[in-house]
Amino acid sequence: MGPEITELTQLKSIDFSNNGFTGSIPSELGNCNLIEYLELSQNSFTGDILESFRNLLNLRFINLYSNFMKGSIPKSLFRIPHLDTVWLVVNELNGSIPLNVGNMSEISSLWLYGNQLSGTIPSSIGNCTKLVELYLNDNQFVGDLPESLNNLEELMYLDVSNNSLEGTIQLGLGSFKQMDTLVLSFNYFRNGIPPGLGNCSSLTQLAAVRCGLTGPIPPSLGQLTQLTLLYLCENRLSGRIPPKLGNLKSLNDLQLYDN
Known part of the structure; x- marks a missing residue:
């Protein structure tokens, strides 16, 4: 996936699941601000969850299952107003769950299992x-x-x-x-x-x-x-x-x- 994806300005749905994509998710994806459905599971994507996702104000579904994403969950992800489904499972994410998780007033499914998340x-x-659905298993939570x-x-x-x-x-x-x-x-x-x-x-x-x-x-x-x-x-x-x-x-x- 390259930066040229931003030329597809009318995109509302992306499904690249079950492929062999590698490297970082291009930050330019955050410019496709009509996207509602983002399915990137079962690839070999690396790097952090993009801060530029905060621009996807129509996003309702995001699935990053089974990649090699690192770093912490950005607070900006939980500021997207209409998120219904967030699946970040089986990656290498660390740090704590952002305190603003409670901002997601429409969330019905939150899957964070199989990472290295910690804290309370x-x-x-x-x-x-x-x-x-709330799956927090297979992490390092305390308290x-x-x-x-x-x-x-x-x-x-x-x-x-x-x-x-x-x-x-x-x-x-x-x-x-x-x-x-x-x-x-x-x-x-x-x-x-x-x-x-x-x-x-x-x-x-x-x-x-x-x-x-x-x-x-x-x-x-x-x-x-x-x-x-x-x-x-x-x-x-x-x-x-x-x-x-x-x-x-x-x-x-x-x-x-x-x-």
């Missing part, structure tokens, strides 16, 4: 109230899960596994009436499973493997009658298995053992 998950993410996640009432998929998160899981998870999949595995949480999790009546998959959980399994998990998968193994859970787990008639994959 900013509480401003709770302002993204249209989020349906607590922000309580502001409770604001994301439309959230269906949350994966924060394979990080270094800690603290008590203080989420009022009963807020997540649409939640389908929750993955907390391979972190360093303290204390137990929140009883309020039993109010997430749409959950089909719950995985919390090796993440430091202690105490008993709450009987309220027996209310999750849509569950097909429940992984709680390799923790420090204690007490008896609640008889109410017998209500989980849809369950076909259960792992509770400790290692």
